[in-house]
Amino acid sequence: MMSFLILPEVQLTLWAVLLLVVDACRKNVPTGDVTRMALLGVALVFVGTWLLPRDGSVSGLISQLYALDPLALFFKRFFLVATFIVVWMAGEHAGQLPMARNEFLILPLFTTVGMLLLASARDFMTLFVALELVTISFYVLVAYQRDKAASLEAGTKYLVIGALSTGFLVYGIAFLFGVVGSTSLQALEVHLVSQPITPALLFGMLLVMAGLGFKLAAVPFHVWAPDVYQGAPAPVSAFLSVASKAAGVVAVLRLFAFNGFNNEILLTYTSTTFAVLGAATVLLGNLAALPQRNIKRMLGYSSIGNAGFILMGVSCLDYRGVEAVLLYLCVYLLATLLAFFIVTLLGRDADSEDVPQLAGLYHRSPLLAFGLMIALVSLAGIPPLAGFLGKLGIFAAVWNSRLQHEWLLIPAIIGAVAGLYFYLGPVRAMFWNEPQREASLLPIKPSSKLLVVILAAALIVLGFWQQPLADVIYPVLKRPAPSAVQAAVSQP
Numbered sequence: 350m351m352s353f354l355i356l357p358e359v360q361l362t363l364w365a366v367l368l369l370v371v372d373a374c375r376k377n378v379p380t381g382d383v384t385r386m387a388l389l390g391v392a393l394v395f396v397g398t399w400l401l402p403r404d405g406s407v408s409g410l411i412s413q414l415y416a417l418d419p420l421a422l423f424f425k426r427f428f429l430v431a432t433f434i435v436v437w438m439a440g441e442h443a444g445q446l447p448m449a450r451n452e453f454l455i456l457p458l459f460t461t462v463g464m465l466l467l468a469s470a471r472d473f474m475t476l477f478v479a480l481e482l483v484t485i486s487f488y489v490l491v492a493y494q495r496d497k498a499a500s501l502e503a504g505t506k507y508l509v510i511g512a513l514s515t516g517f518l519v520y521g522i523a524f525l526f527g528v529v530g531s532t533s534l535q536a537l538e539v540h541l542v543s544q545p546i547t548p549a550l551l552f553g554m555l556l557v558m559a560g561l562g563f564k565l566a567a568v569p570f571h572v573w574a575p576d577v578y579q580g581a582p583a584p585v586s587a588f589l590s591v592a593s594k595a596a597g598v599v600a601v602l603r604l605f606a607f608n609g610f611n612n613e614i615l616l617t618y619t620s621t622t623f624a625v626l627g628a629a630t631v632l633l634g635n636l637a638a639l640p641q642r643n644i645k646r647m648l649g650y651s652s653i654g655n656a657g658f659i660l661m662g663v664s665c666l667d668y669r670g671v672e673a674v675l676l677y678l679c680v681y682l683l684a685t686l687l688a689f690f691i692v693t694l695l696g697r698d699a700d701s702e703d704v705p706q707l708a709g710l711y712h713r714s715p716l717l718a719f720g721l722m723i724a725l726v727s728l729a730g731i732p733p734l735a736g737f738l739g740k741l742g743i744f745a746a747v748w749n750s751r752l753q754h755e756w757l758l759i760p761a762i763i764g765a766v767a768g769l770y771f772y773l774g775p776v777r778a779m780f781w782n783e784p785q786r787e788a789s790l791l792p793i794k795p796s797s798k799l800l801v802v803i804l805a806a807a808l809i810v811l812g813f814w815q816q817p818l819a820d821v822i823y824p825v826l827k828r829p830a831p832s833a834v835q836a837a838v839s840q841p
Contacts, residue, residue, distance in 0.1 A: 354417055356401065357394050357425055358465050364390035365458035372451045383451045384440030387458060388433060395429040398422060413533055416471040419824040424468035424599045427678065431592040432461045434686045437800060438584040438693050453493055457588060460486035464596050473522045473532040476600060480518070480564070483596055484511050487589065491581040503580025510563060510573040518560025524553030534603065546615050557604065558622065564597025565656045568629040578649030583696055586645055587689030590652045591682050598678065601663055606671050616666060620752045623664035628757055630657030631764035638771045642704050644692060647771055648685070651728060654764055655681055661757050662743045665750040668826050673742035675822045680727065680735040680811065687804040688724035691717050694797060704775050708782035714791040718779045720801040727808045729772035730765055735811035740765060
C-alpha cells in the first residue's frame with residue numbers, strides 16, 4: 350500500500366534514472382528522443398495521480414510523514430504540468446548548450462520528485478529532505494551554462510543564499526523540536542491549540558518563515574532572484590519562477606494556513622508577519638522592475654512582486670485566502686511559462702533578451718509577438734485575460750479578511766499600477782517600434798507553435814470561463830472532517 354501511495358515519486362524517479370542509464374550506455378542519443386521520452390514519463394506520472402485515493406486515506410507510520418489529501422494532489426498535478434512545459438522548453442533550448450545536453454533535459458525530473466514529495470510532507474524531516482532535493486537539483490541547473498560567466502555567477506549566488514536559507518530552516522526546525530518534542534506537523538498543531546505560546550516557539554516559526562521566504566523570493570530574501578533569473582538558462586528561470594515558488598507556497602500553506610491555529614496571539618503574529626512581508630515584496634518587486642531592460646531580469650523582479658501578492662493572500666489565513674492563492678498560481682503558471690517559452694524561442698538571436706531588441710518582433714513573427722503580448726498583459730492583470738482574475742481574487746480576499754488587513758490594498762494597487770508600465774513596455778516595442786535591423790522571419794517548429802497557441806488560448810478562455818479553475822480548486826477548499834488533532838486536544 351505504501352508503494353502505491355508514493356507511486357508518483359517512485360515512477361518519476363525510475364523513469365529519470367532509466368533515461369540517465371540509456372544516455373550513458375548509448376552514444377549520441379538524439380536530444381529530441383530524450384525530450385520526447387522525458388515528456389512521456391511526466392505525462393504518465395500525471396495520469397497516475399488520478400489513480401490515487403482522493404480521500405487522503407493514509408494509515409500507519411507513513412501517515413506521520415506523508416499526506417495524500419486534496420492539497421497534495423493539487424500541487425502534485427501543478428508541478429507535473431509545469432515540468433512538462435519546462436522540459437518542452439528545455440528541448441528547444443538544448444541546441445544552445447555546449448555539452449551534456451541530455452542531462453539538461455533529465456535533471457528537471459529529479460527536481461520534480463522533490464516537489465512531489467514536498468507537496469505531501471507532513472513532517473519537518475520530510476519537508477527538509479524534499480526541499481534539499483529541489484534545491485540541490487537547481488544548483489546544477491542554474492549554473493549549467495558553465496562556459497558563460499553570467500551563468501556561473503548565478504549558480505554561485507544561488508548556492509550561497511540557498512545554503513544560508515537552509516541554515517535558517519534547520520535552526521527553526523531545531524527550535525520547534527525543542528519546544529514541541531517532535532518534528533511532526535500534527536504534533537505541532539496539537540501543541541499550538543493546547544499549550545501557551547513561548548518566545549522559543551515564535552522564534553522557531555520565524556526562522557522557518559525565513560527559510561521558506563528564500564523559495565518564494567520574498568523580501569528580504571529576494572537578493573538572489575534577479576541575477577539568477579538573468580544568468581540561468583531561460584527554461585531554468587521559468588522553472589524557478591513557477592515550480593520553485595509553488596514549492597514554497599505549498600510548504601507555507603501546509604505549515605500555517607492549514608494548521609488549525611486556535612490561538613489568537615499566534616494567529617495575529619503570523620498573519621501580521623505575512624502581511625508586512627507581502628506589502629514589502631509587492632512594492633520592491635514591481636518598483637525595481639520599472640528600469641529593467643533585460644526581459645529575464647524584468648521577469649525576475651516581476652516574480653518577486655507576484656510572490657508579494659501570494660503572501661497577501663496567505664496572510665488572510667482562511668479558506669478565502671487559500672482559494673485566492675491557488676487561483677493566482679494557476680493563472681501565473683500559464684502566463685509566466687508562456688512568456689519564458691517565447692524568450693527561449695527568441696534565444697537563438699544574440700541579445701534577444703534585451704527589450705530594445707524586441708522592436709518590430711511583430712514583423713518577424715506575429716505569433717510570438719501576440720503570444721508574448723497576451724502573457725505580459727495577463728501578468729499585468731488587465732481584463733479580460735485570466736491574470737485579472739488572479740489579482741482580483743487576492744484583492745477580494747484581503748478586503749474580506751476577518752483580520753482587518755485592508756491597508757494591504759494600498760501597496761497592492763501601487764504594485765499593480767507599476768506593473769502596467771513595465772509589462773507593457775515590451776508590448777510597445779514589439780508592435781510600435783521599428784526593427785533595429787533588417788527583419789527576417791523567425792523559424793519556429795510546428796510543435797512550438799502549438800504550445801504557444803494552447804497557452805495563449807488558455808489565458809483568454811479562462812478569462813471568460815472560470816469553471817475549469819473552480820473544478821480544480823474546489824476539492825482543496827472542502828473542509829476536512831474532524832482530525833486526530835482535535836480529538837487529542839479534547840481528551841482530558
